[in-house]
Amino acid sequence: MMVEKTPILDTFTYVALLFGIMLVGFPILYAIIAATLPLEDVSQVPMSMIPGDQLFNNVNEAWSRGHLGTQLFNSFVMASGITLGKIIVSLFGAFSIVYFDYRFRVVAFAAVFCTLMLPVEVRILPTYEMAANLFGPLQSVWNFLGLDGVISWFAGHDIEVSLEFSLLDSYAGLILPLTASATCTFLFRQFFLTIPEELCEAAKMDGASPMTFFWKILVPLSKTNIAALVVIEFVYGWNQYLWPLLITTNPKMTTAVIGLHHLLPSPEDPPEWHIAMAGALIVMLPPILVVLLMQRWFVKGLVEKEK
Amino acid sequence: MIKKRSYFKSRKLPYLLILPQILVTATFFYWPAIQGIVASFQLSDPFGFRTQFVWFDNFIALFTDSLYLESVLTTLFFSGSVALVSITFGLFLATMANRVLKATTLTRTLLIWPYAIAPAISGILWLFLLHPSYGVVAIFIEDWFGIDWNPLLESSHAMLLIVLASAWKNVSYNFVFFLAGLQAIPHSLIEAAAMDGASPFRRFWAITFPLLSPTMFFVTVMTIIFSFFESFGIIHAVTQGGPGGSTNILVYKVYQDGFIGLNLGSSSAQSVVLMGLIILITVLQFKYVERKVQYTG
Numbered sequence: 130m131m132v133e134k135t136p137i138l139d140t141f142t143y144v145a146l147l148f149g150i151m152l153v154g155f156p157i158l159y160a161i162i163a164a165t166l167p168l169e170d171v172s173q174v175p176m177s178m179i180p181g182d183q184l185f186n187n188v189n190e191a192w193s194r195g196h197l198g199t200q201l202f203n204s205f206v207m208a209s210g211i212t213l214g215k216i217i218v219s220l221f222g223a224f225s226i227v228y229f230d231y232r233f234r235v236v237a238f239a240a241v242f243c244t245l246m247l248p249v250e251v252r253i254l255p256t257y258e259m260a261a262n263l264f265g266p267l268q269s270v271w272n273f274l275g276l277d278g279v280i281s282w283f284a285g286h287d288i289e290v291s292l293e294f295s296l297l298d299s300y301a302g303l304i305l306p307l308t309a310s311a312t313c314t315f316l317f318r319q320f321f322l323t324i325p326e327e328l329c330e331a332a333k334m335d336g337a338s339p340m341t342f343f344w345k346i347l348v349p350l351s352k353t354n355i356a357a358l359v360v361i362e363f364v365y366g367w368n369q370y371l372w373p374l375l376i377t378t379n380p381k382m383t384t385a386v387i388g389l390h391h392l393l394p395s396p397e398d399p400p401e402w403h404i405a406m407a408g409a410l411i412v413m414l415p416p417i418l419v420v421l422l423m424q425r426w427f428v429k430g431l432v433e434k435e436k
Numbered sequence: 437m438i439k440k441r442s443y444f445k446s447r448k449l450p451y452l453l454i455l456p457q458i459l460v461t462a463t464f465f466y467w468p469a470i471q472g473i474v475a476s477f478q479l480s481d482p483f484g485f486r487t488q489f490v491w492f493d494n495f496i497a498l499f500t501d502s503l504y505l506e507s508v509l510t511t512l513f514f515s516g517s518v519a520l521v522s523i524t525f526g527l528f529l530a531t532m533a534n535r536v537l538k539a540t541t542l543t544r545t546l547l548i549w550p551y552a553i554a555p556a557i558s559g560i561l562w563l564f565l566l567h568p569s570y571g572v573v574a575i576f577i578e579d580w581f582g583i584d585w586n587p588l589l590e591s592s593h594a595m596l597l598i599v600l601a602s603a604w605k606n607v608s609y610n611f612v613f614f615l616a617g618l619q620a621i622p623h624s625l626i627e628a629a630a631m632d633g634a635s636p637f638r639r640f641w642a643i644t645f646p647l648l649s650p651t652m653f654f655v656t657v658m659t660i661i662f663s664f665f666e667s668f669g670i671i672h673a674v675t676q677g678g679p680g681g682s683t684n685i686l687v688y689k690v691y692q693d694g695f696i697g698l699n700l701g702s703s704s705a706q707s708v709v710l711m712g713l714i715i716l717i718t719v720l721q722f723k724y725v726e727r728k729v730q731y732t733g
Contacts, residue, residue, distance in 0.1 A: 138636055142535045149529045150546045153607060156561040157549075159572065163564070175575050222457035229450035230443050237454050244465045247714055250665040250687050254694045254703055255468035255475065266467055306464040314457060329443070339444040368554035370669035371687075375695065386554045390673045393560065402564055409557050416552040424545060431609075432616040 164188070164407040171403040183403065191408035195392045200385040201412070203303070207373065207384055208366030208416075210304035215313045215362050216355060223317035224343055228329065245311040249372050256306055257375050260296040298379045307372060313358055316430075320354050321347070357430020360423045364416045385412040469711065475704035494705035503681065504689070504706070511685040514599060515663035521603035522659055523652075526610030531640065533611075534618040544615065551608040555601070556669035562601035563587075563674050587675075591682030594675050598683050601674070602667050609662075610655050617651035618644065650724075657721055661714070686710060 163171050166181040191197065226238050249256060259265055296302030324347070332342040348355075373384045380388075392408040394401045420427055476494055480487040498504050533543040550558070565573045568586040577585045587593040621644060629639045668687050671677060677684035677692060684692070686706065694703030 135636060139535070142532050146529070146532045146536065146543060149525075149532070150543070153547055153550060153604070156558075156565060156604065159565060160561055172570060174570060175572050176570065218456045218460060221453040225450045225453035228443050229446065229453075231450045234450070237458060240466075241454075241457055241461055244461055245718060247465070247469075247711065247718075248661075248665045250668060250690075250710075252465070252468045252472050252707055252711065253690060254700065254707065255471035256464055257695075258471065259464060259468050263463070266463075305460065309460045309464040311461075333444070339446060339449055342444075364552050368552075368556075368669075370554065370556050370666075370672065371691065374672070386556050386669070389557065389560065393563075393673075400570055402567075402570060405560065406564065409560055413553050413557050416554075417549050420549060420552040421545065424548065428544070428548075428612055428616070431612055 160406040160409060163403050164410055166403050168399065168401060168403060172400045184407070187403050187407035188411060191392060191404045191411065194404065195388055195408050196380070197385060197388070197408065197411055199381055200383055200388040201415075203300075203382060204367055204384040204386065204412075205415070206300050207303045207369065208363050210300065211307050211366035211369075212359055212362040214304060214308035215310060216358055218308055219310075219313035219317055220348070220351070220355075222314045223321055224347060226314075227318055227321040228339065228342075241311050241314055243311075244309065245315060249306065253371065253375060260302050260306060260376055263294040263296060296376070298377050298382045302376045303373055303382075303384070307366065307369065313362070316354060316358065317351065320351060324350060353426060353429065356423065356426040360419055360427040361430055363419050367416045472704050472707050472711070475700055476708045478704075479701050490701070494701045495709075498702060498705050498709070506681065507684050507686055507689045510595075510681075510683065511664065514595065514602075514667070514683070514685055515660050517595075517599045518602045518606065518663040518667075519656060519659045521599065522606040522610050523655060525603070526607050526655070527614050527648075527652075529607070530611050530614030530618055531644075533615055540615070544612070547611050548608050550605050551612070553605060554669060555605055555666050556673040558605040559598065559601045559670035559674040562597055562604065566593075566597050566600070589679055591679055594679055594683050598667065598670050598675060601670050602663055606659055606662055610659065613651055613655050614648070617648050621647050653724060654721075657717060661717070664710075664714075 162178060162180050163176065164187050165184040166177065166187075167183045170177055170181055222241065226234060262268070296305065328346055329342065332346060337345070368386060369384070370386060374387055377383050377387075389405075389408055389412055392401075392405045394405065477489060477491060478487045479490045479493065529547060533540055533547070536543065553561075563571075565571050566585070566587055568574055568588060574585045574587075577583055585593060587597040625643055625647075626639055629643055634642065664685070665687050667685065668691070671683055671685060671688045672691075675683040677688050687710065690703050690706045690710065693699045693706065697703075
């Protein structure tokens with residue numbers, strides 16, 4: 130925003146920006162260089178800032194040592210599942226809340242929006258218990274009503290009914306609990322409210338059913354918002370830490386971000402930071418690509434989420 | 437509550453449409469939250485065989501526990517530092533980027549991608565940079581300040597490490613919002629002030645900064661929430677709350693006491709405290725936002 134000529138300030142602006150970009154980029158640049166070096170170079174103090182030719186070997190080593198193939202696949206399933214789940218659930222939810230009038234509309238709205246901003250981190254233990262046995266609530270009701278006694282009386286001997294369905298170490302367990310978020314629904318609701326009334330009236334006059342209106346008009350109109358949320362939720366899903374840490378004990382079900390710390394050299398090991406950095410680069414690449422390639426929608430979505 | 441003037445009439449469809457959201461919310465939010473609140477009033481042995489209702493004992497124990505109070509202070513210091521560093525730096529970069537109209541998109545591309553990096557990975561990158569024997573920044577610190585740098589043993593060094601890793605990851609998020617906020621400020625206001633002879637600095641403090649206050653508020657809230665919760669990955673991957681509990685922030689303590697220590701009552705009470713805190717923040721935010729948001733249609 131150049132209102133008047135201020136050569137000194139302009140020079141300062143460029144220098145400051147360049148400095149800022151370098152400062153923000155340095156950790157990654159340093160990691161990239163480290164990932165191209167052999168062990169004897171990376172353990173030199175200070176490390177050489179000239180890239181080596183070992184990138185391929187280091188990536189290979191990190192890939193096989195860290196079981197990155199399996200873990201990247203798990204991360205991908207989790208991130209896509211969360212993205213898809215959240216968007217579908219919230220599109221339907223927002224459609225119901227905005228375009229229908231029914232008795233429990235306000236109650237449903239309030240119940241969903243109370244969960245806005247409450248991250249899984251504040252309710253980890255009970256959510257974990259819930260995932261460990263999805264039928265826990267039913268079991269509680271069962272025990273509360275003393276139905277074991279009734280059954281035993283009928284059967285003539287002691288019977289203990291235990292209802293169990295566990296989500297531990299499963300993709301459903303990684304995905305489902307994290308689709309309980311109101312932010313997407315809120316965003317779609319805000320967007321639906323800005324859509325002209327005439328569209329719905331015209332559709333009704335043409336005899337379109339609600340679901341035809343939804344698929345033929347509402348969803349195509351929401352394309353930009355959906356694209357933005359795909360970026361945001363994919364990054365969110367890929368970078369989840371606490372929840373996959375709790376719910377997976379089987380190493381085959383771990384996600385890449387969590388598995389990464391197995392590549393960190395401990396004090397007794399040789400300082401293989403080149404392997405650790407190569408692994409880190411592989412794991413951070415997919416979300417970075419998604420953000421950079423879809424930058425326009427991503428920025429729009431991020432800023433819109435604020436409103 | 438706002439709804440459309442023209443809407444559809446159907447007896448079952450709206451319920452069917454909202455059902456998935458209600459089911460997921462009830463199963464993974466309401467039930468666990470209620471369980472958590474109930475557990476915070478109970479005392480149970482680690483194997484869950486016996487539970488006893490103890491009223492507010494868990495909370496009283498919590499707020500008289502010096503370790504917990506220490507963790508509260510650690511969290512406040514940590515999130516305050518992260519907010520200060522990442523907001524100042526993000527606002528500064530956005531102001532600069534807003535001045536160079538031509539290269540805004542390029543600058544944004546070059547500054548945006550740390551947003552995509554997982555907190556745990558950010559922690560690992562900074563651990564390497566600040567590693568006592570191999571880190572290049574660590575060597576710089578030792579040479580220039582003559583400090584015996586060791587974030588693996590020294591509390592304040594470990595704190596600096598996690599603050600830097602969190603702030604670095606969060607700068608790009610704040611930058612995007614400040615840049616959008618700056619671009620929304622009417623150009624005419626700035627021009628009018630310039631014509632009245634206000635210098636660029638004067639214009640920033642007298643016009644831009646006050647007009648940016650809603651963005652500032654939002655970014656501050658989001659940064660605090662980030663450092664309270666999402667920084668878990670950094671702590672777990674890098675310091676594990678150490679050395680000597682110096683980076684044991686509240687969310688890590690919930691995990692440690694609940695999952696490692698199996699102290700269910702205390703961990704639940706801590707969760708309830710965090711829940712209350714975040715509800716308070718959300719209510720505050722909505723009260724503030726409501727004043728500036730207008731709906732049309």
